Structures are given as C-alpha cells and as structure tokens.
Amino acid sequence: xxxxxxxxxxxxxxxxxxxxxxxxxxxxxxxxxxxxxxxxxxxxxxxxxxxxxxxxxxxxxxxxxxxxxxxxxxxxxxxxxxxxxxxxxxxxxxxxxxxxxxxxxxxxxxxxxxxxxxxxxxxxxxxxxxxxxxxxxxxxxxxxxxxxxxxxxxxxxxxxxxxxxxxxxxxxxxxxxxxxxxxxxxxxxxxxxxxxxxxxxxxxxxxxxxxxxxxxxxxxxxxxxxxxxxxxxxxxxxxxxxxxxxxxxxxxxxxxxxxxxxxxxxxxxxxxxxxxxxxxxxxxxxxxxxxxxxxxxxxxxxxxxxxxxxxxxxxxxxxxxxxxxxxxxxxxxxxxxxxxxxxxxxxxxxxxxxxxxxxxxxxxxxxxxxxxxxxxxxxxxxxxxx
Amino acid sequence: xxxxxxxxxxxxxxxxxxxxxxxxxxxxxxxxxxxxxxxxxxxxxxxxxxxxxxxxxxxxxxxxxxxxxxxxxxxxxxxxxxxxxxxxxxxxxxxxxxxxxxxxxxxxxxxxxxxxxxxxxxxxxxxxxxxxxxxxxxxxxxxxxxxxxxxxxxxxxxxxxxxxxxxxxxxxxxxxxxxxxxxxxxxxxxxxxxxxxxxxxxxxxxxxxxxxxxxxxxxxxxxxxxxxxxxxxxxxxxxxxxxxxxxxxxxxxxxxxxxxxxxxxxxxxxxxxxxxxxxxxxxxxxxxxxxxxxxxxxxxxxxxxxxxxxxxxxxxxxxxxxxxxxxxxxxxxxxxxxxxxxxxxxxxxxxxxxxxxxxxxxxxxxxxxxxxxxxxxx
Ligand SMILES: Cc1cc2nc3c(=O)[nH]c(=O)nc-3n(C[C@H](O)[C@H](O)[C@H](O)COP(=O)(O)OP(=O)(O)OC[C@H]3O[C@@H](n4cnc5c(N)ncnc54)[C@H](O)[C@@H]3O)c2cc1C
Numbered sequence: 001x002x003x004x005x006x007x008x009x010x011x012x013x014x015x016x017x018x019x020x021x022x023x024x025x026x027x028x029x030x031x032x033x034x035x036x037x038x039x040x041x042x043x044x045x046x047x048x049x050x051x052x053x054x055x056x057x058x059x060x061x062x063x064x065x066x067x068x069x070x071x072x073x074x075x076x077x078x079x080x081x082x083x084x085x086x087x088x089x090x091x092x093x094x095x096x097x098x099x100x101x102x103x104x105x106x107x108x109x110x111x112x113x114x115x116x117x118x119x120x121x122x123x124x125x126x127x128x129x130x131x132x133x134x135x136x137x138x139x140x141x142x143x144x145x146x147x148x149x150x151x152x153x154x155x156x157x158x159x160x161x162x163x164x165x166x167x168x169x170x171x172x173x174x175x176x177x178x179x180x181x182x183x184x185x186x187x188x189x190x191x192x193x194x195x196x197x198x199x200x201x202x203x204x205x206x207x208x209x210x211x212x213x214x215x216x217x218x219x220x221x222x223x224x225x226x227x228x229x230x231x232x233x234x235x236x237x238x239x240x241x242x243x244x245x246x247x248x249x250x251x252x253x254x255x256x257x258x259x260x261x262x263x264x265x266x267x268x269x270x271x272x273x274x275x276x277x278x279x280x281x282x283x284x285x286x287x288x289x290x291x292x293x294x295x296x297x298x299x300x301x302x303x304x305x306x307x308x309x310x311x312x313x314x315x316x317x318x319x320x321x322x323x324x325x326x327x328x329x330x331x332x333x334x335x336x337x338x339x340x341x342x343x344x345x346x347x348x349x350x351x352x353x354x355x356x357x358x359x360x361x362x363x364x365x366x367x368x369x370x371x372x373x374x375x376x377x378x379x380x381x382x383x384x385x386x
Numbered sequence: 387x388x389x390x391x392x393x394x395x396x397x398x399x400x401x402x403x404x405x406x407x408x409x410x411x412x413x414x415x416x417x418x419x420x421x422x423x424x425x426x427x428x429x430x431x432x433x434x435x436x437x438x439x440x441x442x443x444x445x446x447x448x449x450x451x452x453x454x455x456x457x458x459x460x461x462x463x464x465x466x467x468x469x470x471x472x473x474x475x476x477x478x479x480x481x482x483x484x485x486x487x488x489x490x491x492x493x494x495x496x497x498x499x500x501x502x503x504x505x506x507x508x509x510x511x512x513x514x515x516x517x518x519x520x521x522x523x524x525x526x527x528x529x530x531x532x533x534x535x536x537x538x539x540x541x542x543x544x545x546x547x548x549x550x551x552x553x554x555x556x557x558x559x560x561x562x563x564x565x566x567x568x569x570x571x572x573x574x575x576x577x578x579x580x581x582x583x584x585x586x587x588x589x590x591x592x593x594x595x596x597x598x599x600x601x602x603x604x605x606x607x608x609x610x611x612x613x614x615x616x617x618x619x620x621x622x623x624x625x626x627x628x629x630x631x632x633x634x635x636x637x638x639x640x641x642x643x644x645x646x647x648x649x650x651x652x653x654x655x656x657x658x659x660x661x662x663x664x665x666x667x668x669x670x671x672x673x674x675x676x677x678x679x680x681x682x683x684x685x686x687x688x689x690x691x692x693x694x695x696x697x698x699x700x701x702x703x704x705x706x707x708x709x710x711x712x713x714x715x716x717x718x719x720x721x722x723x724x725x726x727x728x729x730x731x732x733x734x735x736x737x738x739x740x741x742x743x744x745x746x747x748x749x750x751x752x753x754x755x756x757x758x759x760x761x762x763x764x
Contacts, residue, residue: 269764280752283759287710287751290703290758291678294685298389305390319674370667377666381673384650385661 007077011084018053020046024089029351030212036094036125038172054093055124061099064107068115069123075304097166098122098129100251102175105244109191109232118193130196131248132162132176132218133241139164140371142177143185143238147220149178149192156180156192158200158223164365168203168216171196175244178225181235191237193229200224210357211342211350248366250313253296253320268334278333285326292323311379318372321362328356387688389681391461398458402465405438410471412733418472419590425548426592427472435473436504444483444625449498451483455691456625460632460683467636470733470740472591474507474545476629476747482508484625485553485570488610488618493572497551509549510622511540511573511596518542518749520555520619521565525598527556533604534558536571539597544747546594547584550575553622554598559613568615570622571607578602589739624701627748628690631683631701631708634744638676638712641719641737645669648723665722672711672718679704679711699761702754709744709751716741 023046027033031043034051042048054060057071063078064070073081103122106115121127138145147160158178168174173195181188196203200223205213232240272279299316302308332339335352342350363369377383391399410431418428435441443459445451452458459480466475478501486494500506512520525538536556546552552573560567573580579601582594610618646669649660659665686704689697716738720727727734745751 272764279759279764280755282764283755284706286758286762287703287706287755288678290685290700291682291707294389294700295678295681298681298684301389307390315670315674315677318670319678373667373670374663376670376673381646381666381669382650383646383660383666383669384658385666 004076004080008080008084011077011081012088014057015084015088015090018050018057019088019090020050022046023050023091023093025091026089027091029348032091034092034094034125035128035167035170036096037128037170038126039170040125040128050091051093051125058123060094060125061103061119061123064103064119064123068107068119070119094125096122096125096128097131097171098127101131101244101248102129104247105175105191105240106231108243109240114231127172128167128170130165130168130171130174130218132165132168132174134164135161136163140368142241143189145177145179145189147176147178148182149180149190149225151180152224154227156225156227158192158194158220158225160220162218162220164206164215165203165218166215166365168196168218169205174201174218175231177237177241180237184235186238187235189237189241190234191231191240192225193231194223194225198223198225208357209360210354212354212358245367246310246313249317249372252362252366253313253316253318271334278330281333282330285323285330288323289327292319295319309380311375314367314372314375315380317366318363318369318376321359322369324362325359328359332356387692389684389688391457395457395461399461399465401438402440402462403468405434406465406469406471409434410469410473412470412736415470415472415590415736422586424584424592426545426586426590427474427548431471432473432507433504435475435479436502440475441479441504442502444480445498445502446487449494450502451498456628456687457684457691459625459629460635460687463629463632464636464639467633467638467740467744468640470589470637470640470736474509474548476626476633477510477544478506478508480629481510481622481626482553485510485609485618485622488570488621489572490606492606493609497572500550506551507545507549509543509546509552509594510626511543511546511552511554512619512623513542514538514540516541518746518753520623522562523555523557523568524562525554525556527558527569527571527603529558530602533602533607534569534571536573536598536601536603539595541593541595542746543582543594543596545592546596547582547592552580552596553609554596555615555619556598558615565616567613568619569612570609570615570618571603572609573598573601573603573607587743589736589743591743620698623748624690624698627705627754628683628686628701630744630747631679631686631704634708634712634741635676635680635683637737637740637744638679638708638715641712641715641734641741642672642676644734644737645715645719645722648726652724659722668718668722672714675711675714679708682707699758702757702761705749706751706754706758709754712741713745713751 022044034047058066059071061070062073062081066072099122103119106118133142135145135147149156149158173193176192178190178192179188180190200221202219203216205216207213299308299312331352339352341347342353439452440462442451443454447453466473483501486497497506514524527534527536536554538556554571554573555568556571557567558569579599581597584592584594587593649665650658652659683704686700689700719734720738723734726732
C-alpha cells in the first residue's frame with residue numbers, strides 16, 4: 001500500500017470513530033454551520049464534540065503546521081482527507097474567516113509569535129474573526145479607504161467607519177485595513193488586528209434582501225490598538241490585504257461547483273418533459289458545471305505545482321460565482337410558485353428564495369465580477385491601459 | 387490522474403507545435419484551398435505526420451504503434467486546430483484507429499501498417515441526415531452467402547473520396563432508433579456498388595455523400611460483433627468527439643490569441659482598442675470560457691484513458707463546452723477585428739469556418755448537452 005493509501009485508511013478509521021452520527025447528515029440551514037468563537041451557541045453537543053475532536057487532531061486546518069494547530073498534512077493528504085470526509089458525509093467541523101482568510105495571510109506575513117498565538121486560536125475555534133476592508137466610500141476602489149490610525153507611540157488610535165463587515169456583530173476580533181499615512185495611497189495602509197470588545201468599537205446590523213442580517217456597519221471611535229497588533233510592515237498592509245483577497249476569491253469561487261442539476265434534486269425530472277426550454281437551460285448549466293469543476297481541479301493542480309498565474313483566482317471567482325447565481329435561478333424556475341413562499345413551514349422558512357437572493361452577493365462580495373474581469377484583462381491577458 | 391501535462395506530454399506538445407507552425411501553418415491550408423485540392427489536404431504532409439510518429443499515437447504497441455492515449459492524441463489535435471492544418475488525423479488516426487482496436491488481427495494487420503506509414507486514409511460513414519444522430523442509422527446490411535450486402539446513403543463522410551477504406555455503420559437487425567442491431571463494416575474504396583459525390587465544405591475540407599447500392603462484403607469485413615456494433619461505434623465516436631473537442635480548443639485558442647494581439651496593436655480614438663473596458667471584459671470572459679473548455683476536454687481525455695465509467699458523460703460535456711467556447715472565440719474574433727475580420731486576406735475568418743465544421747462533426751453542442759441531460763436522468 002502506498003503511503004497515501006495508508007493515510008487514507010487511517011483517516012477513514014479516525015473519521016468513523018470520531019465523527020458523531022448527527023454530523024454525518026447534511027446541514028439543514030445556516031444554523032447548522034459551526035463558526036466557533038467566544039459567543040457561539042452550539043446547536044447540539046455533537047456539533048461541539050465534532051469541532052473539538054477535529055481541533056485536537058489538527059483536522060480543522062489539516063494543512064497547517066502542527067505548531068499552529070494544524071495536522072501538518074501535505075496537499076495530497078489534505079485532498080484525501082477531504083475525499084474521505086465527503087464520502088462519509090461529514091459536515092465541516094469549523095468554518096471561519098480565520099481559516100479561509102486571515103490564516104493564510106498570517107502564515108505568510110505574521111511573526112512567529114503571532115502565528116503561534118493567533119493561528120492556534122483559530123484552529124481551536126476559540127476566536128471568530130471578521131474582515132474590515134470596505135468603507136462607505138471605498139468598495140471596488142478599496143485603496144481609497146480613509147479609516148485612520150494616529151500614531152501615539154506604543155499604540156494607534158483608530159477612527160473611521162467600515163461597512164458590509166460580515167458577522168461583525170458576532171465576531172471576537174477584526175482584521176482591519178487602517179490608513180497610517182495619508183500622503184501615500186498604496187503604501188500608506190497598515191493591516192491591524194484588534195478585539196471587537198475594545199472601547200469605541202460599535203456595530204449596526206444591515207438587513208439584506210434575503211431577510212437575514214449577516215453583515216454590519218462598523219464604527220471606530222478612538223479605538224486603541226497596541227503596536228504589536230500589526231501584520232507585516234507599517235504602511236505595507238496593502239500587500240497583506242491583496243494576498244488575503246486572493247485566498248478569499250479562491251474560497252468564494254469554490255462555491256460555484258457545488259453540484260450539477262442532479263444536486264438540485266430529482267423531483268423535477270418528470271416535469272421537464274413539459275418544459276423543453278427550461279430543460280435545455282438545465283442541460284447547458286450541467287455542461288458548464290462539469291466544465292467548471294474540471295477547471296477547478298486543473299487550477300488546483302497548477303496552483304500546487306506553481307504553474308498557475310498569480311491572478312488566476314480572480315478568474316475562478318468570476319466563473320464560480322456567476323455559475324452559482326445561474327444554479328439558483330434554475331432552482332427558482334423549477335420551484336415555480338411554490339418557491340415563492342417566504343416563511344411557511346413546508347418550505348423550511350422559504351429556504352429556496354432566501355438562498356437564491358443570497359447568491360446575488362457572490363458576484364459582489366470579495367470583489368465584483370466586473371472588477372474580476374478588469375484584473376484578468378490587465379494582469380493575465382496584459383491588455384493595455386491604466 | 388493529474389490535470390496537468392507530464393514531462394513527456396509537454397515534449398510531445400512542443401514538438402507538435404514546432405512541426406505544425408513550420409510545416410503546416412495557416413498559409414499551408416490557404417495554399418491547398420486556393421489550388422482547389424481535391425483531397426483538401428496534402429498526402430506529403432500525412433507522410434510527414436507518420437515520420438513524426440503522430441499517426442501511431444493511438445495504435446497499440448503490440449500492433450507497432452506508440453500505445454498512447456487520448457491526452458496525447460489531443461495534444462497533437464490542439465496544434466492542428468491552432469494552425470488549421472488540414473489532415474486525415476482525426477478521422478484516420480483517431481476515430482478509425484479506435485474502431486479498428488475491436489477488429490481481428492487480420493484486419494488490423496491490413497490497415498495499421500498503412501496508417502503508421504502515412505499511406506492509408508480511412509473515413510467513417512455514420513451520419514445519414516444533416517444532423518448527427520447515430521442511433522437513427524437506417525442503412526441496411528443483409529446476409530448474403532458468407533457475407534453481407536450493404537445498402538443505404540451516408541453523408542458528411544469527411545475525406546471520403548480520398549479514403550482507401552470507409553468504416554460504414556449499418557443495421558443488421560432492429561429498426562432505426564435502436565442501438566442494438568448495428569454492425570460496423572470495413573468497406574474498400576473500390577467495392578462495386580459504392581459511389582460518391584464529393585463537396586467542398588465551408589472550411590475547404592472535403593466531405594462525400596456516399597451511396598451504397600448492394601455493396602458486397604465478406605464476413606471478414608465486420609469490425610467487432612455482428613449486431614453488437616453500438617459499443618464499437620461508441621468507442622469510435624467518443625474518440626472522435628473528444629478529439630474534435632481538443633481540435634476546437636486549438637482553433638479557439640488560435641483565434642483568441644490572434645484577437646488579443648490585434649487589441650494590443652490597433653488604435654482608434656488615439657488609444658489602443660484593448661484599452662476599452664467593453665472589449666477587455668469580453669476578452670476576459672472569453673479567456674475564462676476557453677480555459678473551462680480546455681479543462682473539461684483534458685478531464686474527458688483522462689477519463690477515457692482510464693476507462694472511467696462516467697467517461698461518456700464527460701466526453702459529451704467536453705464536445706459541448708469546447709464547441710460553445712470555440713464558437714464564442716471565433717465570433718468575438720471576427721467582431722473585434724472590425725472590417726479586417728471580414729476580409730478573406732486576414733486569417734480570423736478561416737478560424738470561424740473551421741469552427742463551424744468541427745462543431746457539426748460528431749454532433750453539435752446542443753446534441754451533446756441533450757445527452758448530458760439524459761445521462762443525468764432528465
Ligand atoms: C454579502 C456580502 C458580504 C460582504 N462582506 C464583507 C466583509 O466581510 N468585509 C468587507 O470589508 N467587505 C465585505 N463586503 C463588501 C464587498 O467587498 C463590496 O461590496 C464590494 O467590494 C463592492 O463594493 P461596493 O459595494 O462599494 O460597490 P461599488 O464599488 O460601488 O460598485 C458598484 C458597481 O460598479 C461596478 N464597478 C465599480 N468599479 C468598477 C470598475 N473599475 N470597472 C467596472 N465596473 C466597476 C461594480 O462592479 C458594481 O457593479 C461584502 C459584501 C457583500 C455583498
């Protein structure tokens with residue numbers, strides 16, 4: 001047996017032993033997603049157990065080094081572990097912006113002390129993070145952001161406002177872009193970390209078209225941030241921010257490949273005989289979905305071997321999010337008038353229309369589709385112009 | 387299997403690329419078109435293909451070939467596509483060779499050496515109407531003595547008039563619409579009762595309408611099993627389809643690169659037209675579509691080579707996606723070249739014509755999207 005197959009057997013045995021039965025059923029709603037953090041209310045004992053056991057084994061972040069709370073797995077082993085988890089139908093033990101976004105940035109730009117401290121907290125699900133990038137006047141043009149940190153010797157005093165901060169009201173800490181030099185646009189931003197309970201931080205939830213309020217306006221009023229809570233160099237936060245965005249885009253693009261029409265459910269199949277035009281749309285969606293999944297697979301193989309263009313995740317983000325929006329348009333069309341119900345019991349509280357509306361944000365959050373196309377055109381295709 | 391080429395495959399790609407760009411670039415295709423070549427390709431070039439080892443890529447090693455797979459055949463096809471190189475590679479070295487794998491040794495010995503030497507050309511006669519519907523085959527082969535008598539009409543037999551042998555799919559049992567009861571025959575070009583009407587297609591390749599009027603063949607002419615031809619035909623078609631997809635990845639990439647080059651060189655309003663965001667976004671979208679097409683094609687090739695049980699679905703998806711993406715590439719290509727795109731002198735229009743033929747060959751994107759739906763149970 002190859003080393004990888006030995007590992008597969010071990011991982012499978014461990015999962016079978018440790019993953020509670022309840023955690024092997026599909027998540028029914030957002031509430032079933034484990035985010036961790038100081039104030040997280042676990043849905044069940046099993047949910048907590050599953051997170052804790054994975055954390056102890058390093059499986060919440062399997063490819064991070066052991067010293068930082070991971071299991072030190074290679075890329076190939078991580079892939080095998082994910083395959084085995086999928087085979088058993090295991091839910092993700094822990095989701096977080098710490099894992100997807102801040103973690104990779106810390107691994108690249110953090111000091112050893114920061115890595116040991118913050119990464120272990122993330123891996124164990126102790127601290128939940130939010131992302132303070134966007135401001136009311138600075139969305140796509142993020143680098144124009146104005147939130148300012150005044151240098152006070154051993155600390156900064158931060159004043160300003162962020163917006164669209166996902167889960168700011170539930171998060172424990174924030175990774176935040178703060179201007180530390182007003183005279184230099186790109187090299188005047190620093191990447192700061194601070195506790196959301198610091199005096200002067202307030203949040204105000206914003207209601208979305210999907211009916212939920214996952215994100216907030218976030219206000220900073222004379223917030224004191226110690227100097228050791230900076231990632232990377234002073235005024236070089238833009239490099240960290242961009243690197244992190246690369247990971248964020250990769251993560252969001254992954255949502256596009258959730259499954260073809262077969263994942264939408266089988267019940268629609270009979271009705272399609274009466275709906276030839278809709279059926280054709282479904283078929284073309286399935287073709288694009290298979291192609292997107294193969295594309296993602298090829299991208300990962302090229303990424304791992306250093307062959308992918310550094311800006312390629314922008315293309316995947318564009319393709320994956322546009323595809324996901326199409327998927328949910330089809331779900332709604334297939335559901336017909338029944339998919340319009342907003343809060344009835346039988347529709348699990350309007351799960352379809354809410355999910356459909358939520359997907360509209362996919363091509364906005366983490367950089368809009370138009371911005372992705374700009375980046376692809378300029379950086380990959382090397383089109384001329386500013 | 388990894389979704390990246392290994393070192394040997396990269397070497398093959400480099401040599402195929404060098405070969406096509408030096409021996410058979412677009413100017414070669416133009417030359418044969420302008421002289422009204424009756425074959426639509428150069429026999430000398432087919433010989434050179436053999437010297438390069440290309441014609442034996444899919445022929446098993448035991449039969450004197452290279453014993454490689456669809457990934458390798460696709461690598462050559464992509465370069466063929468990029469250069470619009472006219473050749474019998476897809477019909478002979480891919481589709482026919484794949485079908486002959488099901489033939490007995492005598493027949494393999496009869497045809498493989500000629501293919502390996504770049505002498506033989508083999509065509510496939512499947513379609514009987516303007517659209518590709520292999521399950522509707524209605525040509526009949528009736529038992530007669532120790533052999534069969536074949537009657538029917540075939541069309542879109544690419545390079546039929548240049549072929550030494552034609553693989554004919556005919557019905558030995560059952561009715562049109564059934565997959566059981568089909569049989570594949572190797573029919574010699576000189577057979578009595580075989581007649582052809584050859585026509586030049588939009589891309590300047592040649593295709594024949596073939597009439598079979600009681601063509602007599604012996605039992606030795608059967609490829610695979612009598613009445614069980616569907617599985618051999620599927621093999622032939624899947625090889626041809628994923629091959630056509632690979633060629634379209636090449637055609638689309640060639641058109642796309644040419645267009646991106648033009649965007650970086652043509653000026654209007656005192657600017658390079660590539661500075662206009664309206665064009666940049668379309669360019670970036672096109673690039674993404676071509677990348678997706680390339681990915682699903684590689685995936686399908688890998689799966690065919692592995693004998694994966696879902697390979698057929700991926701082949702269908704690859705033919706559909708490559709068709710859609712390549713078609714987008716040539717349409718955007720002509721549009722973004724402005725008036726220049728409409729001229730015969732400029733190459734972009736040749737890409738548009740080649741795309742049209744390849745999209746139709748072995749079933750178009752709509753046909754294959756429909757098959758994907760069926761394989762998904764709807
Ligand atoms: C669900 C959700 C969660 C989010 N979570 C977070 C978070 O946790 N933290 C955070 O910091 N931010 C978050 N965001 C904010 C997100 O990053 C911004 O919304 C996004 O960057 C777009 O900025 P904007 O909303 O100001 O739109 P604008 O930049 O004002 O864009 C408006 C329109 O103009 C187009 N446009 C803008 N510039 C160009 C251009 N150069 N070329 C062509 N078209 C252009 C855009 O594509 C868009 O269609 C979230 C957003 C959503 C929807």
